[in-house]
Amino acid sequence: MRRGPAMALAGLLLVLSAGCTPSAAPAVVLSTAPGPTPVASRPARVAPTARSTYQSPGDFYLLHNEIYSAGQVPAVPCKLPKIPLQTQKEVQQYANAVLGCLERAWKPVVERADVVYSSTVVYVVDQGWKTGCGIFGKDDEGFYCADAGIYLDWDQFTEESPDDRVWAGVYLQxxxxxxxxxxxxxLTGISSYFDDRWSEASGAARLEQMRRHELQASCFASAFLGANQQTLDLYGERLEAYRDAAYAGDDDAPTVQPDHGSRKSSTAWAQAAFKAKSPSACNTWSVPAERVT
Structure with missing residues (x-):
């Protein structure tokens, strides 16, 4: 499907919204392919320190997580296949290559945060596929499932013609x-304590917690892409394609609930992280609500 900017922005919001909210059902590993080693549901509870006497352990891990002081994401060797994105096999091949780049870049950062690194996998699937977090529905384009991996609807990442190749590749990245x-x-415990906050909130307060979580995931994405700008050749048309994807906001697709962040907030966090090349720019939990609209 050819994606002009307007369609691409709406499509991206669907990709980022699917499967990113907490689930009450426990994840199960697919029997069709080996899954990653399950990670602990949360770090061990810690005794309060002078800095955190007024905070719950959950707030401590959200506001003062060691990932924020773990340093820059490194530039890593990242050779993506020069192939068309027209078939499920090609999208899977490209997604596997991107995943390899992500793991090489993030592993040392996570380990500097005093966390044991565990890898993940990507499944490029059809609608109706049984995933570790339930059935891949007709409105799903992609999601992350803890203990199982990343799932993508392969048909949403294909190009209609060679003119789409730049956009399709960067959109997938x-x-x-x-x-x-x-x-x-x-891995760093942030998701578990977000789950706690999400479960305890409702209405607008719950949507705000979701925006903090989703804006941070996109911010981490931009930290990686900024660190690997040269490796991934994010210049010219490719840089513009990245900005189209990274700056997209809930307000670009009015039918989407405001759970991922406005264009203004998405742009601000993406620009800061792309420049810093570091998760230090991504503490969405410590800022006022007006920065996560």
């Missing part, structure tokens, strides 16, 4: 980087 951002959140 950013979507993978965002979903991998959720993997980083899972």
């Amino acid at each position: 950013f979507t993978m980087a965002h979903e991998f951002g959720h993997h980083v959140q899972q």
Whole structure:
């Protein structure tokens, strides 16, 4: 499907919204392919320190997580296949290559945050596929499932013609980087404590917690892409394609509930992270509500 900017922005919001909210059902590993080693549901509870005497352990891990002081994401060797994105096999091949780049870049950062790194996998599937987090529905384009992996609807990442190739490739890169951002959140305990906040909130307060979580995943994505701008050749038309994807907001698709962040907020977090090349620019939990609209 050819994606002009307007269609692409709406499509990206669907990709980022599907499967990123907490689920009451436990994840199960697919029997059709080996899944990653399950990660702990959350870090061990810690005794309060002088800095955190007024905070719950959950707030401590959200506001003062060691990932924020783990340093820049490194530039890594990242050779993506020069192939058309027209078939499920080609999208899977390209997504696997992007995942390899993400893992090489994030592994040392996660380990510097004093966390044991665990890898993940990507499944490029059809609608109706049984995933570790339920059935891949007709409205799903992609999501991250803890303990199982990243799922993508392959048909949403194909090109209609060679003119689409730049957009399709960069769109897939950013979507993978965002979903991998959720993997980083899972590894470092952020997702577990977000689950607690989400469960305790309702209405507008719940949507705000979701925006903090999703904006952070996109921010982590931009930190990786900024660090690897040269490796991924994000200049000229490719840089513009990245910006189209990264700056998209809930207000670009009025039918989408405001759970991922406005164009203004998405742009601000993406620009900061792309420049910093570091998760230090991505503490969405410590800022006022007006920065996560």
